[in-house]
Amino acid sequence: MCDQQRRVDRREYLTLAGGAGVATTIGLAGCLEDAENGDDEGGNGDGGQTIVPGTAPGFEPFEMNVDGELVGFDIDLLEAVVAETDYELGDWQELEFDGLMPALENENIDVIAAAMTINEERQETIAFSEPYYSADQSVLVQSGGDVEAGELEDLEGLEVGAQSGTTGEGIIEDELGDDVSYTSYDNYVLAVQELERGTLDAIVIDEPVAESFADDREVEIAFTFETGEEYGFGVRQDDGDLQEALSEGIAAVEESSQYDEITREWFGE
Incomplete structure (x- = not known):
């Protein structure tokens, strides 16, 4: 081993x-x-x-x-x-x-x-x-930024990102579709960096991962919604x-x- x-x-x-x-x-x-x-x-x-x-x-x-x-x-x-x-x-x-x-x-x-x-x-x-492990999904935004969101519909018209192949990407595609400008990332570290720079408005991401980024980077959780997913x-x-x-x-x-x-x-x- x-x-x-x-x-x-x-x-x-x-x-x-x-x-x-x-x-x-x-x-x-x-x-x-x-x-x-x-x-x-x-x-x-x-x-x-x-x-x-x-x-x-x-x-x-x-x-x-x-x-x-x-x-x-x-x-x-x-x-x-x-x-x-x-x-x-x-x-x-x-x-x-x-x-x-x-x-x-x-x-x-x-x-x-x-x-x-x-x-x-x-x-x-x-x-x-x-x-x-059980988890829900959260939406991350830039700390102190202009984006105010309390539900998925509030993301319409914004630049939204997620990691390719994840539940977050699926939610964006299924629930928001063409109502947002979507960018796929190889990993969430890259997405969070874009969010901090202000070139991205929001990220859809698993709740525990969102909490970790919010603890250490200039981003915050706008809201969390229940998905009942399990790893x-x-x-x-x-x-x-x-x-x-x-x-x-x-x-x-x-x-x-x-x-x-x-x-x-x-x-x-």
């Missing part, structure tokens, strides 16, 4: 991320390889299969790349979950969010850990573990054994003190 990632607080992440954006790993490793030579280190010690995890940094505090090091809630949680199974965790692969499902289908990665919402459209292509770890539809193992691992971590500890570390809850 890979070494435990170094934990970095939110402010350090945002300072280091700056205008550089998020590095993307191009080379992808092979997946679901049997542990060589019966190595019993990591996992539960029975030399289980190695699974390659994929994520999309830039979604603080769930997954972030800080000075070349991957950290965040999803990173710590998946490592804790896999430690409860017979699997071993391989090297993390970093991609853009909308590249995760294709990478999973192509067997370049074996599990998605990227605050991915479980929905019917995605379930037509991939399978999910049991949920591990799950994504796996291939034919990988029922891994799906079941991850779900059982989530249950084990939640029943122990580990889930609360990881939550406090990244959300202060």
